[in-house]
Amino acid sequence: MPRRSAAEGEPATRKERAAQTRAALLTAARSLFAERGYLNTKITDITAAAGRSTGSFYEHFASKDELLEALLADLENAADARLADGGPETAHDLTDRAQLREHLAIAWSVMSEHRPVTVALFQSMIAADPASGRAWHDLTSRSETLRDHLTYLRDRGHPLPGDPELIGTAIAAMLSTLNYALPDADADAVVDTLTDLLLTGLAGDRTA
Amino acid sequence: MPRRSAAEGEPATRKERAAQTRAALLTAARSLFAERGYLNTKITDITAAAGRSTGSFYEHFASKDELLEALLADLENAADARLADGGPETAHDLTDRAQLREHLAIAWSVMSEHRPVTVALFQSMIAADPASGRAWHDLTSRSETLRDHLTYLRDRGHPLPGDPELIGTAIAAMLSTLNYALPDADADAVVDTLTDLLLTGLAGDRTA
DNA sequence: GTCTATACCCTGATAGAC
């Protein structure tokens, strides 16, 4: 049986302590990313906020970028779990107001709930060399589901405003940037407006 | 009469030389911003590309940020001149396809033609502390004209998808981010798609 | 005004004791 320190509530195995440190770093990073952003947060800021030493950081992550990967992995696990609960994997007809709205609402709430990661990913994307094409790549892959639904629509004979990939990416650009810029907005109001804008446009008949 | 150096084509007054250096720095900055982006461009990169010394930079600008201000001022002067030539200051009814398209086309071409400044401003905006609200502020002020046109529409009795300021900012977000991500796109194709998307939406009747 | 040289600070990353 492993040795334990005298008397306190904390577990004491090496593994557990390591996990605690790792978790503390992730938690600290999260709150700092949301406050000051990813780019302005230094590794030393994270370790300080977590109450650990600078050197300790590298025992868990090779770089700030790798820490972000870990946060992202957590996010994806959470999202998967949520979908498994019974997500609206059925929505396909984006010309149906309720379905379009649902799609936008989910996107908006996921971004808002995971704001630290969202902010970090967005800043990281924009800070990359513009010539690298990373922004286009990220936005495009972020809107895969959307694109699939659009392609589905087009294949069913519904004419679209243009190429599904371009439309999907444009919408992703709008959502990502607006959510980044407007963290404290009333979600329902924003989603309502965007739903209406994307469904029937500026010239849409709203007399009904 | 001021002294001149022996024999060459270059003018030699202090003022002129200073202006040349300043111009060289601005030009160098422009090309570097377009290539590597604003954030990744260091002051030493600019001076090196301009063929000047590091110290010389501070004789003209207090910081990289101030240099960007200067570039922005140039851009605004150019834009003003272009408008004075006979810009489409008449466009008001954004529910008219031609007028909406014209508005979007101008926005897109201005962003593309001044890509170095556009890229720099965008990166600078995103790199700011997320809590500062700068992103919202920038996007909102960037879409003032759009908002005015939308307000005009609403006041004329045309129902909009929501608050004009929100809609205008959402569109600005889409345009800015998409243009940032897609520098080499076929402008006409993009503008066509966005026009159609914003005019009548995904559910718009395109049978005609 | 422009240059060279350099001081200075911040940040990332490592070494070695515990």
Added chain:
DNA sequence: GTCTATCAGGGTATAGAC
């Protein structure tokens, strides 16, 4: 694994000669 201490590199900004 975690800490303290420290180093190396890159980047900003200034000093002083020309």
